[in-house]
Structures are given as C-alpha cells and as structure tokens.
Amino acid sequence: MADIREINEKIQVASSFIDLLNLEIGKVIIGQKSMVERLMIALIANGHVLLEGVPGLAKTLAIKTLASAIDAKFSRIQFTPDLLPADLIGTMIYNQKKEEFTLRYGPVFANFILADEINRAPAKVQSALLESMQERQVTIGEHTLKLPEPFLVLATENPLEQEGTYPLPEAQVDRFMMKVIVNYPSREEEKMILRQNTAPTSQNPNAVINPQQIMEAREVVKEIYLDEKIEKYILDIVFATRKPEEYNLGRLKNLIHYGSSPRGSIFLAQASKSMAFIKKRGFVIPEDVRLLCNDVLRHRIGITYEAEAESITTDDIINEILNTIEVP
Amino acid sequence: MMRKIIFIILFVILGVYQFYAQNSYVKVSIDTNKALIGDQVNLNIEVNSKKKIQIVNPIITDSIGKLIVVSKSKIDTTIKENDIVYKQKIILTAFDSGYYQIPSMQFLAIDKLDTSFLNSNPLGISFSTLAIDTTKPIKDIKPPLEIPFNIMDYIWYIIGGIFLIIAIFFAIRYFKNRKPTEKVIPRFDPKIPAHIQALNDLKQLESEKLWQNDYFKEYHSRLTDILRLYLERRFNFLAMESTTTEILDEFAKVISSRDLHSNLNIILNIADMVKFAKQIPTPEDNIKAMEWARQIVESTIPIETEDKDISQTNPNSKND
Incomplete structure (x- = not known):
C-alpha cells in the first residue's frame, strides 16, 4: 500500500498543472471537454490523435490553445494533393553565398502539429509524417534530426468530403493512439x-x-499501478475483437474483418494510466479503460461489408463487447 | 567403195549400241493378278544394265495408274562383274473392285554414246469384292469382346477406396471426439429468486472467513460480484458489465433511499481500492461491507401481492 501512497503523492504534485491547463483552455474552448481531455491524455501518454469531425468544431483552436498554454511551438500543416515530403520535414537548400547546402527545417519541427485533412495528401507525404510520429526523428539528406519533445500530432480527417482523398492505410492509422470523434456542441x-x-x-x-x-x-x-485484473480486462476486450466467438460474442464474427493489433492493448493500457493521472489517481480502475476503449480501438477494427450494409460501426461493435465482457 | 566403208562403220557403231541396248532390260512383275479389295499386292521392278550405263527411274508418286501406292522400298543395287541390277518393291492396293492396268514404265538409259528408253511390259490385275451369301439372314453387329477379369486392372481403385474409407473413419472419429463448443455457464439458476440466491451466497462467503485469513482481494471481489449479480437480476441492468459509477447511476434511477445509495457507493469504492490499488481494508470495512450488502438486498426484496400476479417492490424502490 505504501507504494500506491507514494505514487499518489507524486501524482498529486505532478498533476497539479492539469487544473491550470483546463482553466486556460477553458478560457478559449467552450465545450469539447472530451476532445480536450483526450488531447491531454495523448500528450501525457506520448501518443498521437486522429480527429474526425466536420469543419468548425474548434479542432485547430484546441491544439493551438494547448500549445499556447504549454509554451510550446505549434505548426499547422494543411495537407493538399500537391504536398511533398520536403514541404513537411524540410530539405537541403544551396546557399550561394557560402557555396554549400544548408538545412531548411520543415514545419514538422514543432511540439504540436496539426495535420489538417491528412487524407488529402498522397501516400508518400502521409508516410513521411507517420514515420516521424513513430521514430520521433526525421532524415534530411545525410542528417538525422531528433524532433522536439513533447511531440504531439493531431491529424484531422474530414468525413464529409471524401472525394479526391487518399485514405490512410490501416497500418498507418494504427500508429495513432486514439481516434476521437468530435461532435457538435450542445x-x-x-x-x-x-x-x-x-x-x-x-x-x-x-x-x-x-x-x-x-x-x-x-x-x-x-x-501508475495497473492491476492484473485490469490487464486481463484490457486483454479480454482486445481479444474479443479478434475472436469474438470465444467471448460469447459469436454474432460479431461476421461483422469483424480484422481485430485490434497489439498496439491496441498497449495504447489502451497507456491511455488508461494517463486517464488515472488526470484524475489524480495512482492506480487504474476499469472506468478508465471503459472511457477510452472506443477512442483507442475504433480505428483498429476492420468491419466487413456485411456490417457496412447493416450500418454497423466499429463503435457499435466495441459497445457490444463492453456490454458482454464482465468488468473486474 | 567409199560408200561401203561408211556403211561398215555405221553398222559397227550401231551394232555396238544395239549390243549394249540389248544387254539392258526391265523386268516388272506382280505377285498375283487377282486380289480382294483392300489387299496389298507387291510390284517387283528389276532393271538390269551395264555398269557404264546410267539408269534414270521413272518418278513414282502416290499412285500407278488407278492403283494406290501403299509404300515403296529403297532401290536395292547389286553389282555383278560388268552388270548392275536395280531392284525395287512397290506395294499397291485398290479399294474399288474392277480391272486395273499397270501401264508400261519408261526408264532412261544414258550411255556416253547415246540415250535410249527401256520400257516395261504393261500388267493387269483385277480386284474383286467378297462374295455375299444372300441366302443367309443378316446378322447383328457383334457385341464387344469380354475382357477376362484381372485384379491388377483395378488395384488403384481398390487402394483409393481403402484410403477413402480410412479418411472417413478418422473424420468421423475426429468430429465425435472433438470438444463440444463451450457452453455458456449460466451465472445463476433462474428458479432461485435473486434475493435468496444473493443472501445464500453472502452467507457462504462469510462462512469462508476469507478476510480473516488475509484474502482481502478475493473477499471483496466475490462480495461485489454477488451484489452486482443481484442488482442485475433484480433491476434488470448490466451490472456485471458496468463500472462502479455506472452501477451507482443505474441504482440511483431505481432506488430512492440515500442511505442505500451511500452504502453501495462505499462498498463498491472500497472494493475498487482493494482490487485495483492494493489497499488493505480495515476489519471494520470488511464487516460493514457484508452488513451493508445484506441490507441492500433485504431492503430491495420485491413484495408479492396476495394474488401473486403482480409483484411490488420494497418501499425503498422507485419503480413500484
């Protein structure tokens, strides 16, 4: 118990900035508490967020405000079909005065990146960003450069305008810790x-x-302490996306094309810990997992044509799993 | 006189030529001059000449007259001192009845002095059909011949059949012995009322003295499971699949008693701390948790009316 007390005490001190952040963000952002909370979770858990929502829901404002409140560098990159990887990560420019090539850093060299409409850019640009997200470094010419820390990428996808887009491959979407659906304010x-x-x-x-x-x-x-029972709960949820019939969810078998990758379990555990941190707790409870389950898993589950035909979404599948697997 | 000399010279020259020509001849013969249609007949050609004379054979294509050439042998050459003999055999046939003539064949004999032709004699052959006895009745087509049975002809079918039988046997055995799909073990016996089940389970848990033996986690896990199962059955919401906050929210919707709500809150929160934060509860916490769990169950037992048709809930409940 002493361990948990120590962790609790540490968390009380370390998480004191959460209230301040909420206060400052609240000055500018009204509503969208869930989105702001998920942004903070990703920031603390060292993950990235994929946002989906119609334009004008304060996505850009939220990350800009977060960057301002943290005193960090912010970059917004509008992804377009003619964007090149060099426009993102930077390039070598010939300096006529010095008669040598000099580095020109791209906008990716910032703490907070808003990759707006990421699916509008071709695959090679998406790959360049997603690689920098994964490796936390970029290579320009012969130079390998570390990206600043913290490094949070917030990418947006526009669900309404799908024409002229390059959908993100599953393997690349998987690198985002969370996919957050932004809804209209009340x-x-x-x-x-x-x-x-x-x-x-x-x-x-x-x-x-x-x-x-x-x-x-x-x-x-x-x-932060993650009990074995919580670990089992996370694994049960993730495995139920892969083999639903083993969890009394045989009805989902024909609706799921592929289940969550191991990244799903890892990110769900990390995000749950961050949630506990934000709630100033030294341990994870099932509620943390439940709250983040949809955000962490919805982009990692592939649905079948049968599910699409019946208008069943990945959220419906996750909810069905959550309503079947016993909470520890 | 001069005329005589010229005559003698011409006579000698022509005489010599005649001598050579007379020594070259062609002999053509056939095996028979009567055959059935479709039968094959040998035509033997033999050319005999001096070595010095070059013989050019006539070109034989696929027929001689109206006879069909089935095959031709190579020209066999035999040398005998100053003579040379060429032999060739040609097989002929015909598929129509009638009389066929093998025309005279012309061979060219080339000598240094002159060139002459050697002609063979023309030959004749008649092809006839089979004589049909019209007095006898027409017979049916013969049936296929019976092949004597030989087991080796069927060996692969037999081996294949044996393998198929073995495969079917193992497939049946596999499916029979396969573990039946796991049946979902029901969480409760529907014949036993929820409150009776819950009170019995609580009694059983208490008798096991788990917390007294430092099994705090197991004690609180089981206690909350009994309580959650009771709430699920009694109030018909997914308590087993809900978190503490969700259970309290649902409980608040159906139970008006603040005390019961507060007690449930404490039970579930203490259990969460024990289960997920390694907290060691005090003995009072353990005793109180059991007492309050019993109180929650007893306070929410449905009250049955006299006609037992309509069941009412305890006064603490909102849904009556």
Missing part, C-alpha cells in the same frame, strides 16, 4: 460560443507550464 455550449465570439474583447490563454513538466509527468505516469 445548444447551451453553442450559445456561450456565440457570445464569446461576438464579445468586444477576447481572452488569450497564458503559458502556465513548460514542456519539461510534461516530460516529468510522463515519467510519473509510468509508475
């Missing part, structure tokens, strides 16, 4: 948004923490 929230945007003055977020504190928080998160 009526009350939209009323407040309306008032805030028509007010004569606007509030800007202050930098309340620095990137170093995030790095320290990541170390503390690793110490």
Whole structure:
C-alpha cells in the first residue's frame, strides 16, 4: 500500500498543472471537454490523435490553445494533393553565398502539429509524417534530426468530403493512439460560443507550464499501478475483437474483418494510466479503460461489408463487447 | 567403195549400241493378278544394265495408274562383274473392285554414246469384292469382346477406396471426439429468486472467513460480484458489465433511499481500492461491507401481492 501512497503523492504534485491547463483552455474552448481531455491524455501518454469531425468544431483552436498554454511551438500543416515530403520535414537548400547546402527545417519541427485533412495528401507525404510520429526523428539528406519533445500530432480527417482523398492505410492509422470523434456542441455550449465570439474583447490563454513538466509527468505516469485484473480486462476486450466467438460474442464474427493489433492493448493500457493521472489517481480502475476503449480501438477494427450494409460501426461493435465482457 | 566403208562403220557403231541396248532390260512383275479389295499386292521392278550405263527411274508418286501406292522400298543395287541390277518393291492396293492396268514404265538409259528408253511390259490385275451369301439372314453387329477379369486392372481403385474409407473413419472419429463448443455457464439458476440466491451466497462467503485469513482481494471481489449479480437480476441492468459509477447511476434511477445509495457507493469504492490499488481494508470495512450488502438486498426484496400476479417492490424502490 505504501507504494500506491507514494505514487499518489507524486501524482498529486505532478498533476497539479492539469487544473491550470483546463482553466486556460477553458478560457478559449467552450465545450469539447472530451476532445480536450483526450488531447491531454495523448500528450501525457506520448501518443498521437486522429480527429474526425466536420469543419468548425474548434479542432485547430484546441491544439493551438494547448500549445499556447504549454509554451510550446505549434505548426499547422494543411495537407493538399500537391504536398511533398520536403514541404513537411524540410530539405537541403544551396546557399550561394557560402557555396554549400544548408538545412531548411520543415514545419514538422514543432511540439504540436496539426495535420489538417491528412487524407488529402498522397501516400508518400502521409508516410513521411507517420514515420516521424513513430521514430520521433526525421532524415534530411545525410542528417538525422531528433524532433522536439513533447511531440504531439493531431491529424484531422474530414468525413464529409471524401472525394479526391487518399485514405490512410490501416497500418498507418494504427500508429495513432486514439481516434476521437468530435461532435457538435450542445445548444447551451453553442450559445456561450456565440457570445464569446461576438464579445468586444477576447481572452488569450497564458503559458502556465513548460514542456519539461510534461516530460516529468510522463515519467510519473509510468509508475501508475495497473492491476492484473485490469490487464486481463484490457486483454479480454482486445481479444474479443479478434475472436469474438470465444467471448460469447459469436454474432460479431461476421461483422469483424480484422481485430485490434497489439498496439491496441498497449495504447489502451497507456491511455488508461494517463486517464488515472488526470484524475489524480495512482492506480487504474476499469472506468478508465471503459472511457477510452472506443477512442483507442475504433480505428483498429476492420468491419466487413456485411456490417457496412447493416450500418454497423466499429463503435457499435466495441459497445457490444463492453456490454458482454464482465468488468473486474 | 567409199560408200561401203561408211556403211561398215555405221553398222559397227550401231551394232555396238544395239549390243549394249540389248544387254539392258526391265523386268516388272506382280505377285498375283487377282486380289480382294483392300489387299496389298507387291510390284517387283528389276532393271538390269551395264555398269557404264546410267539408269534414270521413272518418278513414282502416290499412285500407278488407278492403283494406290501403299509404300515403296529403297532401290536395292547389286553389282555383278560388268552388270548392275536395280531392284525395287512397290506395294499397291485398290479399294474399288474392277480391272486395273499397270501401264508400261519408261526408264532412261544414258550411255556416253547415246540415250535410249527401256520400257516395261504393261500388267493387269483385277480386284474383286467378297462374295455375299444372300441366302443367309443378316446378322447383328457383334457385341464387344469380354475382357477376362484381372485384379491388377483395378488395384488403384481398390487402394483409393481403402484410403477413402480410412479418411472417413478418422473424420468421423475426429468430429465425435472433438470438444463440444463451450457452453455458456449460466451465472445463476433462474428458479432461485435473486434475493435468496444473493443472501445464500453472502452467507457462504462469510462462512469462508476469507478476510480473516488475509484474502482481502478475493473477499471483496466475490462480495461485489454477488451484489452486482443481484442488482442485475433484480433491476434488470448490466451490472456485471458496468463500472462502479455506472452501477451507482443505474441504482440511483431505481432506488430512492440515500442511505442505500451511500452504502453501495462505499462498498463498491472500497472494493475498487482493494482490487485495483492494493489497499488493505480495515476489519471494520470488511464487516460493514457484508452488513451493508445484506441490507441492500433485504431492503430491495420485491413484495408479492396476495394474488401473486403482480409483484411490488420494497418501499425503498422507485419503480413500484
């Protein structure tokens, strides 16, 4: 028990910035609490987020505000069909004065990247970004350069305009820790948004923490206790996506084309720990897993044509699994 | 006189030529001059000449007259001192009845002095059909011949059949011995009312003295499982698949008693701490958890009416 107490104490100290962050983000972002919470979870768990939602739901504003509140560098990259990898990671430029090639860094050299409409760019550009996400480094010419830490990529996909897009391959989508569906704000929230945007003055977020504190928080998160029962619960959920018939979910067998990869289990455990951190707990409870299950697994499950024909989504499948597997 | 000399010279020259020509001849013969249609007949050609004379054979294509050439042998050459003999055999046939003539064949004999032709004699052959006895009745076509039985002709079929029987035998055995698909073990016996089951299980758990023997995790896991199963059966929501917060939210919807809600909250939260945070509960926590669990069950037992048709719930319940 002493261990958990120690971890709890550490977390109380390390997670103190969460309230400050929420406060600063709340000045600018109204509603979208789930999205902001997931952004913080990904930031603390060293993951990346894929956002899906119609335009105008404060996706860009959220990550920009988060960057401002953390005093970190922010880059927004609009992905277009003519974008080249060099436009993203940088290139070598010939300097006539010095008569040598010099490095020109691309926008990927920032702490927070908003890759807007990632599926509009061709595969090689997507690969360049996804490789930098995975390796946390890029290679330009003969130079291999480390990306700054923390490094969080927030990529958006537009579900309405699918024409002229290059869908992300499953293997690359799998690298995102979470796929968050951003929904419209409630009526009350939209009323407040309306008032805030028509007010004569606007509030800007202050930098309340620095990137170093995030790095320290990541170390503390690793110490959060994850009981064997929770591990089993995570594995049961992930395995139920692969072999549903073994979990009394035979009806899902024809609806699932492929189940979650091991990254699903890893990210679900890491994200649950981060959730516990945000909730200032030194241990993970099933609720943490339940809350993040859809976000972590929805882009890792392939559905069959049969499911598509019946308008069954991966969320429906995950919910069915959650409603069948016993909570420890 | 001069005329005589010229005459003598011409006589000598022509005489010599005549001598040579007379020594070259062609002999053509056939085996028979009567045959049935389709029968094959040998035509033997023999050319005899001096070595010095070059013989050019006539070109024989695929027929001689109206006879069909079945095959031709190579020309066999035999040398006898100053003579040379060429022999060739040609097989002929015909598929129509009638009389056929083998025309005279012309061979060219080339000598240094002159060139002459050697002609063979023409030959005749008649082909006839089979004589049909019209007095006898027409017979049916003969049936296929019976082949004597030989086991070796069927050996591969027999081996294949044996393998098929073995494969079917093993397939049947495999499917018979295969483990039946795991049946879902029901969590409860539907014949036993939820509250009776829950109270019995709590009694059983208490008698096992788990927490007294430091099995805190097992004690609280089982206690909350009994309680969750009871709530699931009693209030018809997925308590076993719900988290603490979800259970409390559902409980609040059906139970108005704040005390019961508070007690359930404490039971579930203590259990969460024990199960997931390695917390060691105090003996009071363990005793209270059991007491409150019993209280929750007893306070929510459905009240049966006299006619037993309609069941009502305890006054603590909202849904009556």
